[in-house]
Each structure stands twice: as structure tokens, then as C-alpha cells.
Amino acid sequence: MKNLLVSTLIFALFASSSHACTTIIVGKAASADGSIIVGRNVDAPNAADWASNFVYHPPGEGGYVVQSVLENQFSYQMPLHVLGYSGFPQPNTGDLSFEEAGFNDAGVGISATETIFSNARTLAVDPYNKKTGVVEEIIPSVVLPQIRSAREGVKLLGKLIETYGSGEGFGVAFVDKDEAWYLENAGGHQWLAARIPDNAYFVSANQSRLGEADLSDSDHFLSSPNLVRFAEENGLFDPQSSSSFSFRKVFGKDEAGDADYNYSRVGYLQGKYTSGLSNKKYESNSFPTFVKPDRKISIADVRDSLRSYNAGTENDPYSGKNSNVQVRPISVYRAYQSHIMQVRSHFPEQIANVQYLDLGMTALGIYVPFYQGATIPDSYRHASIAIDSNSAAWKYRKVQLLAMQDFQRYEPMVRSTYDRLEQEILVRQRKFEEDYKVMVGNNPRQAQALLDEFTRQNVNDAFAASSELEKKIMNDMSIQVYRKYRFRGA
Template identity: 55%
Template sequence: MKRIFAAIFAFVASAQLSLACTTIIVGKKATVDGSILVARNDDGPGITAVNFLYHPPRRDGYTLRSVMKNKFSYEMPSHLMGYTGSPRGSGSAYDESGFNDAGVGVSATETIVSNARTLSVDPYVKETGIVEEVIPTIILSQAKSAREGVELLGALVESHGSAEGFGVAFVDSNEAWYLENAGGHQWLAMKIPDDSYFVSANQSRLGEFDPDDHNILSSPNLVGFAQTHGLYDRGTDGPFSFRRAFGRDNEIDVRYNYPRVAQLQKWFTANAADQSVTANGFPTFRRPDHPVAVTDVQRALQDYFAGTPSDPYTSGNPAATARPISVYRTYQSHVLQTRKGLPEGIANVEYLDLGMTALGIYLPFYQGAAIPESYRGVTGDSDDSSAFWQFRKVQLLAMQDFPHLAPIVRSRYDALALAIADKQLQFEKDYARVAKTDRVEADRMRDRFTRGNVDAALAVSRELVNTLVTQLSLRTNQLYRFPGS
């Protein structure tokens, strides 16, 4: 019997570990500056280390294969665009987020799960279906608009099948889209309304829709498929809802996913605090009470229920079972921002935070800017030179005594973030002025700005490591004081 329970526990634990990420998307009429925001915490095993790279354009096509998940393969065409990504290693596996040379951004993926009924009639194509590992590579190499990216991924789901459940965000200067798959070959994508925001936390969130709406894309005969296979009955189920028909919704979701959706909607819409957090009635889209800034999204992704009994880090409460938004196993968090009315060289920005967001700092990387060496060549072994491991050391040390050490980390990183934001305003004015007559010099300014921010963040991180080690040394000495010493 003990072995049975152990096996069940191991299965549930591994299933929950694979359920990772939290997504926020904000339309252009819901932000303070008319920009579009696509953001996600990328969660995985705590040892996962990532690079931040620019993959240059490729003239010739090649065969793209999954190297970590299954036997998926896809023939990439010729004349592929360059793009940025945050892969695990020096290749392109799990690129996760970035912009391509056409200004299209992708965030992939949010792990979701189809319900058992769906998988019984259209199972995942586990051996050869498309997986998260390759999605950014395929889309960013080819898509010249967000909508084109949706259509490309949807066609791949239909032709190759899906090996797993996922949600994917697409953005360009005009619009943002979100696609969810279901089973092996079904999918639905919705354009984010300009005046609204969307949040997701490891569960299908797309609901009711009008199939004739230009802002909806899907696999053929989606509703008919659900009806044919007993996943939807118009007479008893009412209006068709994608997530009700295809998505998993059980006790795991109540504990693991509902709290994050509820918390994020409370961040932007005050009356969302009144909604039930034990029923899956969360609206697909909501309007924020106030225009949303990049920093609002960053703070939401840093949330861990601070100041409530559900805060697992400060309270140490063993009954705090709700899964927080910010977890230690986050290895990369990003906010993709697209803006109109600015020079091409500063229109698109990826704000990147390596590691646990509650103990990290978002740094701006403009599309096209040279990426500092410290963001490349990262491995799974800790080192003294990479940005990832410098930030990770701060987070690891602070987690040893979160209530006392986290405020020290937050104070230093928040002060630096404010200083960078002030410099950023002036930098963009200077860039726009110089770019009118000398784009090359303007781009050099952009590279210097980027490098300066990274250097400052690493310097603060090194100082924090020393500060935290000193504090922990003092506490350790107090803890192990023996009589007579």
C-alpha cells in the first residue's frame, strides 16, 4: 500500500512540476502608452539555466528536430529570419520568447492539459507531434505578423499533431493573439481585445466565441468535432465554450491554477476580488481599472500573495497550498513590448528577468541591440561569469531566510530598476534624435545603454551576494553557539 501511495504521489508531483508558467497579455488601448504587452513567467526545474541569444538569418532551409522531447521533425524553408531567444544551451531548444527581424514576438508556451474525454477521441501525438521545444524557432524564423504566426502554428497542429498541451502568445505592432490547442489536432486562437487584458495559469482559458468573427481562428469544424464526439451538447451545455469542452478542470486546477488567475485579475481589476476562487468562472478577458504600465505587469509576475496567509515564503505556513505566481524554479521571465510611433531601433523591447521574479530584476533589451557576452555560454553548472548564475546566487542565498533577506534584495534591485527607467526615458529621446541623421551611431548608443544596464545589474548582484553571505554567516554563528564558546 505504501508503494502505491508513493507512486501516486510521484505521479502527481511530476505532473505538477511539468505544469509551469503564468501569462499576461494587455491590449494597446489598455496600456499607459498605447503599447501591447505580452508577458510570461517561464517555470521549470530549479537547476535549468538559459542563455539569451540572437539567431542570425539563414539562407538555406534545414530539418528541425526535437532534441529533448520526442521525434518531431519539420522541414524549415529557405530565407529564414533572424530572431532572439532564451534557449537551454547554445542551440535553439526551448527558445521561449523573443522578437524576429520583422518585429513579431512570440512567448511559448503556457503548459495546459486537455481533459480525459478529449484525449480519448483525439490523443496527443506523443512520438512525433509538435512540442514547446521547437515552437518559437519555427514561428519566429518565418512569421511576418502575429496573425501569420497563429496560422502557421495552427496548420502544424493539424498536420503534425500536438505532443502536449500548450498556449502560445503572438504579438506585433498592431495586435496580440493567444492560441490554445486541444487533444492532438484541435486548436483555437483569439485576438486580444485592444481595451482588455488576458491572463492564464496552466489551464485552458479561451471560452465562448463567434466562429464568424475575424478575430477568431481555429481548426476546421471545431464545434462540430466536439458535438460528434460527445464533448459538447448544445441543448444541455448552452453556448459553446472551448475550455469547457476540451480543457481539464479538476481539484489540481483549483489548488494550482485558480489562485494565480484570481490574483492576476485582482491586480488589474479591483472588483475581481469578489469572484469565487473555487469555481472556474473567470472571464477570458477583462478591462483594467487603470491603464497598465510595463512595471505593473512586472510586479504582477513577482507576486507571491505577500501580506496574506497564502504567502509561502514569509509566513512559512504549511497550510499555504495555493501555488504562487513567483516560484524559485522560474528560470526566465519576460515582458515583450511593441510600440508604434517610435524609430524601428527602439520600438520593440524585451524586458528580461533571469530566475525567480520576486528576487530578480527586469532589464530592457531592445530588438537589434547587441547582447552582452555574460548572457551567452551558460550551462547547468554554476559559474562566476554568466549573468544567469550571478542572479541565481542572489536568489538562492535570499531564499535561505526569505523574511529577512528578501527585503534587502528587493531594495537594491528596485532602486537600480528606477535608475535604469529614468535613463531609459532620456536614452530614447537621444536615440530618436540621432537616428534621424546617423542610424549607425544611434545603434551604438543603444548597445552602450544595454551593456551599461547589464554591468550595473551584475555589479549590484555581486554586492548582494557578499551582503547575503555576511548576513547568513552571522545568523549561522548565532544558531550554533555552544556553551563555553
């Protein structure tokens, strides 16, 4: 009965609102080390506290059914043989709900999904299939076990949208060793996907971001059949009054509230990476889609971007100086997971793909690297819905909750501790990779042991640092309470 009540509560919260996220994708010629980078903050819809588990599903016999248990009644029969893959499911959901991101055994990655919204005109002629359509909850669980390239992932998800309809609006990133793609849906059955140019980056914040597309160029664009003709026939696009077809202008929702909620994040990121776009004001969703950075973008750049909260400006909501901030920052407390996926074609297969994982609020969190071939520690695999003392999800959340009671006072302590450890891990990581390259060809078993030990040490150090922060903040809070409620006498 308890599990039933918990599941009912989760369903009610997720069904009432979609996720709100921020996505960054960097092409391999635009990154500092030639890797393709996909980063995203995963923000819970209503609740501040959500746990997630990091799991690996082994390859083998398929034939099972993936069923949406939180959002609607979507159901899908998997093929008889499936690839192994990783994901971040919600606890107590059978490990197939809101898996969000991961790599499969073919080295293909997904980050799903960035919530977006179609406009009323589109939904009037092609409404969402809310009852049984494809929803954010199940996309990685259905798609990752079946695909061997990013392009194949785009086509499979596109076919699902066309066949089952979409239950809501979403954007999904796909990545492999050669390229990254981004797909957006529109209404019930339309979609467009674009290949991220190698020399550019792409950012998204809860709004359709794909613009003009040459649908005759299948090397760089894929879409639902007759996308433009559908728009014309239903009065969504008039080629006589517009010289070009823009996906987001035709199908996307763009309202006054988007300025503070979405424009601010896209504008900040584009201004951070490309100085010519800094402080540029937009009155509509007319941001450039793909942009070349002034300098090559590193993992550290993406990490710092996903931690942004407009520090030092009038739109900083956490400093305490302005209690009426309306502009939504990138880092929010209700985030329960952030991932940065790095794909490197010039590394051995076992360590080519890395996920830097931050559980909880990024401004007060730490990114820990997990190579695709690493054994996942128990603390990252066994979080519960209820607050516990052993899981990574709740270990980091406790620090974040305490620090948010006085952000100005405790953020410097948290940030300096985690930043120092991240640098230590980076130094350790460089040595590990060199040692692994030498070892893997001659002794794969010893190389695996080295990889697992590297992972365990990082997790143990992050736990130790978090435990120490928890003690320090609670001790300081205790002193503050004592001073506030100190009375005369013994």
C-alpha cells in the same frame, strides 16, 4: 560522455513534466502608454535550477532541420530562407530547444508556451501524438523565423498542429505592432486562437482560458477546420443542451486541484486590475476571458504582478508564518526566466520592441530592458548547465538561492537594491530613447553604439548590484553561523 549524461538527465526531467507558467497580455488601449504588452513567468518542470541563454539567430539560408531533443522525436524541415530572430534556448542543446520567447526581424513576437491540459474525454477521441507531435520545446524555433505578423504566426502553428498533431497541451501568445493573439490547442489536432481586444487584458495560469468564440468572425477568431462539428460528432458538445460553444468547457481539464494551483493566480491578477473581480470565489474555470482594467496597465504593473507571492496573506508561502500553504503563488523559485515584451508602434523600428528580462525567481530578481536591435552581452549568451561565475543566469540565481535561506530576513535587502536600480535604469531609459530618436536619422551607426552602451551599462550595474548582495548576505549568514556555533575559550 559528460555531455551525453547531462542531455539524458535533462530529457528525463523535461519529459516527466511540463512547464508551469503565468501569462499576462495587455491590449494597446488598455496599457498606460499605448503599447501591447505580453508577460510570462517561465517555470522549470522539476528542477529548481535551470539556465537559459539569450541569443540572436541571424537571417539567411534555411533548409536546416529543427529537431526536438528533449521532449520527443518531432522533426521539421525549415524553408530555404529564414528571418533573424531572438530566443532563450537551454544550454548545450544546439540553441534550438525551449527558446520560449523572442522577436524576429519583422517585429513579430512570440511567448511560448503556457502549459495547459485537455480533458480525458477529448484525449479519448483525439489523443496527443506524444512521439512525433508539436511540443513546447520547438514552437519559437520553427515559427518565428517564418512569420511577418501575429496572425500569420497563429495560422502557421495551427497548420503544424493539424499536420503533425500536438505532443502536449499549450497556449501561445503572438504579438506585432497592431495586435496580439493567443492560441490554445486541444487534444491532438484541434485549436482555437483569439485576438486580444485592444481595450482589455488576458491572463492565463496552466489551464485552458479561451471560452466562447464566434468562428464566423475571422477578424477576431481562428480555429482548426470544423472545430464545433468535431466536438459534436465525438460527443464532446451537445448544442441542444448548451446555448453556446465554450472552448475550455468542451476541451479543457478542470479538476479540484486547479483551484489552488490555477484559479488562485487568475483570480489574483483579475482582482488586481479590475476591482469588481477582487476576492470573487470560483468553483469552476468560469473566469471572464477578456477583462477591461479599472485603470491603464503599465510595464511596472505587469512586472509587480509577475513577482507576486501573496505577500501579507495567509497564502504567503515564504514568510515563515504558515508552513502549510497549498495555494500556488505566481512567483516560485523554480522559475528560470521571466519576460515582459513591449511593442510600441509609435517608436523607431530599432527600439520599438523591448524585452524586460528577469532570470530566475521574479520575487528576488531584476528586470533588465533589452531592445530588439541591441547587441546581446556575452554574460547573457554563454550560460552553462553547470553553475558558473560569469553568466547572468547563475549570477542572479546565486543571490536568489542565498536569499531563500531566510526569505523574511533577506528579501527586503534584495528587493530594495533591485528596485532602486530599476528606477535608475528607467530614468536612464527615458533619456536614451529621446537621444536615440534624434540621432538615428542622421547617424545610424552612432545610434547603434548608443543603444549598445545603454545595454552594457544596465547589465554591468545589475551585475555589480548582485555581487554586492551576494557579499552582504554571505557576510550576514557567516555572522549567524558564528553566533549559533560559538564555544567557550579562545
